[in-house]
Amino acid sequence: MAVFNPFVPSYKSNPYRQYSRLRADDPVHRSQALGAWVLTRYADCLAVLRDQAAFSSDARNARGPVADAIDEQRRGSPLGRTPTVLTSDPPDHTRLRGIVTRAFTPRRVAELRPHIEEIARDLLADAPAGEFELMAGLAQPLPVIVIAELLGVPSEDRARFKEWSNAIAATTNVVTREDEALAARQATEQLVEYFGRVVSQRRREPREDLISALVTAEEDGQRLSEREVLAFAILLLVAGNETTTNLIGNGTLALLEQPEQAQRLRDDPSRLAGGIEEMLRYDSPVQGVVRFATRDVEVGGRLVSKGDIVLAMLGAANRDPEQFPEPDTLDVAREDVRHLSFGMGIHFCLGAPLARLEAQVAFGVLLERFPHLQLGEGGRERGGTFLLRGPSRLSLAGGQDRDALD
Numbered sequence: 328m329a330v331f332n333p334f335v336p337s338y339k340s341n342p343y344r345q346y347s348r349l350r351a352d353d354p355v356h357r358s359q360a361l362g363a364w365v366l367t368r369y370a371d372c373l374a375v376l377r378d379q380a381a382f383s384s385d386a387r388n389a390r391g392p393v394a395d396a397i398d399e400q401r402r403g404s405p406l407g408r409t410p411t412v413l414t415s416d417p418p419d420h421t422r423l424r425g426i427v428t429r430a431f432t433p434r435r436v437a438e439l440r441p442h443i444e445e446i447a448r449d450l451l452a453d454a455p456a457g458e459f460e461l462m463a464g465l466a467q468p469l470p471v472i473v474i475a476e477l478l479g480v481p482s483e484d485r486a487r488f489k490e491w492s493n494a495i496a497a498t499t500n501v502v503t504r505e506d507e508a509l510a511a512r513q514a515t516e517q518l519v520e521y522f523g524r525v526v527s528q529r530r531r532e533p534r535e536d537l538i539s540a541l542v543t544a545e546e547d548g549q550r551l552s553e554r555e556v557l558a559f560a561i562l563l564l565v566a567g568n569e570t571t572t573n574l575i576g577n578g579t580l581a582l583l584e585q586p587e588q589a590q591r592l593r594d595d596p597s598r599l600a601g602g603i604e605e606m607l608r609y610d611s612p613v614q615g616v617v618r619f620a621t622r623d624v625e626v627g628g629r630l631v632s633k634g635d636i637v638l639a640m641l642g643a644a645n646r647d648p649e650q651f652p653e654p655d656t657l658d659v660a661r662e663d664v665r666h667l668s669f670g671m672g673i674h675f676c677l678g679a680p681l682a683r684l685e686a687q688v689a690f691g692v693l694l695e696r697f698p699h700l701q702l703g704e705g706g707r708e709r710g711g712t713f714l715l716r717g718p719s720r721l722s723l724a725g726g727q728d729r730d731a732l733d
């Protein structure tokens with residue numbers, strides 16, 4: 328009988344072996360341990376993501392013990408059950424998403440490139456010619472600084488943002504321990520207080536930033552409630568951080584394992600944008616998304632009952648041989664990489680253009696500063712949670728002095 332066991336340490340180091348076995352033996356798997364359906368085929372994941380009417384993002388549609396636990400957690404949260412884009416269905420979702428969509432269009436985001444390059448170069452400016460710890464040195468601070476600036480809060484507060492956002496991200500694990508749930512609740516309380524102050528200031532004096540846009544937004548004559556503004560600001564801070572950090576970390580790990588691919592990117596920088604899509608496919612920062620069945624519905628030949636929890640494993644879909652030939656090989660020149668790492672359908676990642684740009688900038692400077700990119704003596708360590716995958720430490724060597732480049 329097929330099993331799915333994300334509790335074993337080998338899952339953290341390499342979940343793809345388990346996905347591959349499951350996809351072959353039981354692609355629409357009912358996991359007793361998780362109390363959820365686990366989907367590992369590309370076609371099934373795509374079908375679920377595209378059908379928001381049958382597969383809701385709102386946990387109030389869930390039934391059973393896991394659903395009760397989710398509800399309990401939400402009730403204990405300072406923002407209660409305030410909907411966000413991520414956790415709502417239309418019409419709430421449409422209203423909320425409409426408000427900030429304009430801030431994240433590819434064109435608006437492209438205007439940020441020179442500034443993001445400046446931030447990345449500044450971060451690398453102090454990097455020693457010898458060993459460089461990528462996660463603390465670049466992958467973590469870059470997205471935090473960028474989103475803080477977009478929101479309009481001082482990026483000097485980034486150590487606190489990182490702490491808060493880590494505490495909240497920890498709740499994306501298979502099981503959330505009591506102490507982790509408490510830490511996440513406290514982090515949310517502190518974020519509510521922090522953003523609460525900023526929101527009052529912007530109400531008095533709006534500026535050209537995202538928080539002002541949230542405060543002054545009118546969609547169909549309806550303003551966002553105070554709680555919705557706070558929940559949105561917190562979501563933007565958290566959603567864009569861990570994920571982009573993990574893309575930079577996972578992509579670099581993949582290039583370390585296959586240095587010839589790094590060389591191909593150096594030889595032809597026009598491949599970089601496509602190469603980043605392949606990195607996203609190869610080792611997805613978000614391994615899975617959760618949905619709740621709103622009615623009895625068939626998935627890949629199995630009957631999913633109303634209220635069931637469905638996990639669409641994006642990391643597994645991205646390695647489905649039916650969709651991607653030789654899925655376990657990183658090929659930066661792969662064409663038509665239609666990965667699911669940013670999701671699909673109405674919840675498709677709002678920050679995708681920004682994440683792509685940050686990754687292009689990060690890999691651009693990295694490949695330039697590290698002509699002989701290799702693993703440093705400090706080594707590497709896998710971090711992340713069940714749903715978020717990325718290294719916690721990644722030491723690099725093979726760099727060149729900045730002076731040698733100037």
Ligand code: HEM
Nearest residue numbers: 412413566567570571574616668669670674676677678682
């Ligand atoms: C490599 C980096 C990123 C990855 C892999 C990623 C992944 C995802 C995925 C898979 C979803 C869909 C969730 C679902 O369907 O339930 C999503 C949604 C979302 N992402 Fe990202 N994300 C990244 C970066 C960002 C950034 C930089 C921001 C914002 C600054 C952001 C903001 C959001 C928001 C607001 C949503 C919810 C959209 C909706 O539900 O309509 N993300 N992201």
